[in-house]
Amino acid sequence: MDETGLAPTDVAIDVTDLVVVRGRKRVLDTVGFTVGKGSVTGLLGPSGSGKTTLLRAIVGVQKITSGSVIVLGDDAGSKRLRREVGYVTQSPSVYGDLTIAQNARYFARNYGAGAAVADTAVANVGLADIAGQLVDTLSGGQRARVSLACALVAQPALLVLDEPTVGLDPVLRRDLWQQFHDLADAGTTLLISSHVMDEADRCDRLLLLREGKLLADETPAQLLESTGARNLEDAFLELILAQDEVSA
Numbered sequence: 001m002d003e004t005g006l007a008p009t010d011v012a013i014d015v016t017d018l019v020v021v022r023g024r025k026r027v028l029d030t031v032g033f034t035v036g037k038g039s040v041t042g043l044l045g046p047s048g049s050g051k052t053t054l055l056r057a058i059v060g061v062q063k064i065t066s067g068s069v070i071v072l073g074d075d076a077g078s079k080r081l082r083r084e085v086g087y088v089t090q091s092p093s094v095y096g097d098l099t100i101a102q103n104a105r106y107f108a109r110n111y112g113a114g115a116a117v118a119d120t121a122v123a124n125v126g127l128a129d130i131a132g133q134l135v136d137t138l139s140g141g142q143r144a145r146v147s148l149a150c151a152l153v154a155q156p157a158l159l160v161l162d163e164p165t166v167g168l169d170p171v172l173r174r175d176l177w178q179q180f181h182d183l184a185d186a187g188t189t190l191l192i193s194s195h196v197m198d199e200a201d202r203c204d205r206l207l208l209l210r211e212g213k214l215l216a217d218e219t220p221a222q223l224l225e226s227t228g229a230r231n232l233e234d235a236f237l238e239l240i241l242a243q244d245e246v247s248a
């Protein structure tokens, strides 16, 4: 057991003393945390705080300066993890000249899954009604959902999502969060970045990042208790003010 109370076999992500320098900037500064399997963890922080860089380090596409990132027991980015880790970026990587259904079925085939799995994934992201439409004719938010469906068909053990709910209407946002929890209940680990604080209380655990530093790694309830704030937005503000006082 480590200090989070997790046995090693229950740990999906283990980050220790991670430092990433991009250009001349220390984008991640000695970041450390663990994420338990089958949980929904929110990575929150303002624009430019280092969220995408941290997600990239976890999926193994970011050169790290020092520290370690272990995912499902292996170094991030190692070959074994290719099928185990799904990553949905902010720029959807799907085929514009194929329909939504064709995209999902194509990715499903690559992962040895059938058309039914693809069609379910399309339905789960709220696109069943327009599954026959070409991706090139979709809005940015719709395209992002196609990308999410294509990641879901791989049924990865760890799903890393970079701002998956940007621009979605509130009903769809609620449905997607429900789906994230359903996936977690079935054993998938989800790490989801967002800069929208009202999504924070939908997470089992929160990582709050600011200027490359981890300000908090707690459950929403613990965060409210430790700061004495009325809501998570205020709690984050308390932490920022405390950080500013320390560095002043």
Ligand SMILES: Nc1ncnc2c1ncn2[C@@H]1O[C@H](COP(=O)(O)OP(=O)(O)OP(=O)(O)O)[C@@H](O)[C@H]1O
Residues within 6 Å of the ligand: 022, 023, 024, 025, 027, 045, 046, 047, 048, 049, 050, 051, 052, 053, 054, 195
């Ligand atoms: N290729 C790069 N070279 C140098 N600096 C970079 C590079 N990419 C990002 N950065 C810097 O790293 C910092 C963190 O960027 P990152 O994209 O990780 O933040 P973020 O929290 O995901 O922001 P957003 O919510 O806007 O996507 C920013 O200051 C950014 O300018």
